Amino acid sequence: MIALSINNLSKSYGRIKAVQGLNLEIEEGTIYGLLGPNGSGKTTTLGMILDIIKPDQGTYQWFEGKYGDYHRKKVGAILETPNFYPYLDATENLKIVDQIKGGKRNNFDDLLELVNLLHRKKSKFRAYSLGMKQRLAIAATLLGDPEVLIFDEPTNGLDPQGIAEVRNVMTEIASMGKTVLLASHILHEVEKICDHVAIIKNGKLLATGLVGSILSDDITIEVGSHDLDQLATVLSEFSNIENLSRKNTWLECTIPSDTNVEELNKFLFSKGIVTNHFVSRKRKLEEEFLEITKE
């Protein structure tokens, strides 16, 4: 089943086009990353599919229309910041969310245990650290047995320990077989958790597909010698060299996956280049992301 289908969704704020004709389909059971730099339109897109922002044009449909207007009862979502009643404690806040979702729960200890907040369940929300607030929000997303979970920059503003805790909880949730939509500008977060990715910039969809298929097969080569200018000239003579750039004390370039790296080393040596640094690696999502989103 298609969990979410987005058709030609657009939203402008004055002259700024936040989202432009976005089309996307998310299959049930996928862990989908919505990747883009800050201001790329990720939150606006999520705001529209959660009905808090009105689109200028376009449509979206949840669960192929199965739940009608009440589709959001089957979606657990955190958008930007965790939003709760500051004068209420964790249990009281979760009770309100459960009530909205039409639940009849009176005990939330299992959820609070999952996000490691059970020991602070009687503390007021306002007394929580940002990490604790974020974890409570994650607990709230799990109420009502949602079919889809949406996390918008869930590790924003957290300290390293908080980031690790939130990522652990998200990985655990992803393993439950739910459909997850994770919006983030942090690439390795998406790389680590998601199996599908959509890359957006300036509100436009630039690429979408399996994380593996978005990653190209190209090999990145780092190579250094005492004369980098001469090295650059020689490298450019080698066939299929692309994206040659200078780093601190070495040069970086890409070669197709079927190129024999040993041949490149031999070629350099035959031209009188003795390398003092030679690294061959697969391109990372980060490089791919920068490549896709560059102007």
Added chain:
Amino acid sequence: MKYYNLLVTEWLKFRKNAVVSLLGIMFLVFMPTSIFIGKEFKNVPPPLPNNSIFFEFPSMWSYLGYVGNWLVFFFIGLMVIYMITSEVGYKTMRQNIISGYTRHDFYMSKMTSTIVLCLFVTFMYAVIGLGIGLWHTEGADLAYAFDNNWAIPRFFLMSLGYCSIGFFIAFLLRRSGIAVMFYLSYVILVEIILRWGVHGKMMGFKNSSINYYPANSFEDLMPNPLFRYAEAIPMDDLDFDFLLTYGQAAISSVIYISIFFGLSYFMFLKRDI
């Protein structure tokens, strides 16, 4: 069942809220006690016979109603504004929608709780009025207390009227501070300037049409009883009644209440949250 659940959720949200509790307690304290200020006026000026009219049936309903008029305008009106704008401030309005409410649900949760709040304050008016009246009126019974008594429904309509202004302003302006300032200044000052200054003087319609403004219509459902005496005094430049009849005030109020709730609904449905 659906509306019951919406009300339960509102109760869960605000039962431990300090601002709502404080405003509620102030109303409940001042409503029965303010009328007793009348005890201080041992000698009342003519045409009032004596200060027992503040406490005895049937005039008590008018005096207590007028006290309630101010208290509802202030405490309950502010409570309604706070119950809407605080949800914007805490971003729980958008979270409620994200969690599963439709916009219609959220709106209805606020509207039904406003109506229930007005029913509650009207109930308190009736209970307090009954207590004070039975205590002070010799030989009075329930039948006498409620005989031809339209004060209670008028009190409800007045409460709903003030709350509907607050409700509309809260959905329009969304920010607590600005909404409260606008609400208080509109009812106390702006509407009076509009009626007498703009409508009456500048536009030259110095007639009974200046009475048909929203806050004035609500106020005239439960007006200052002494104004009825003042109306009897002839004034050169005023050749019209400056109080609406109860019937006129009720019809005008129902129209304004419908407009305020209706505009709030369409505004909330159309705007980003």
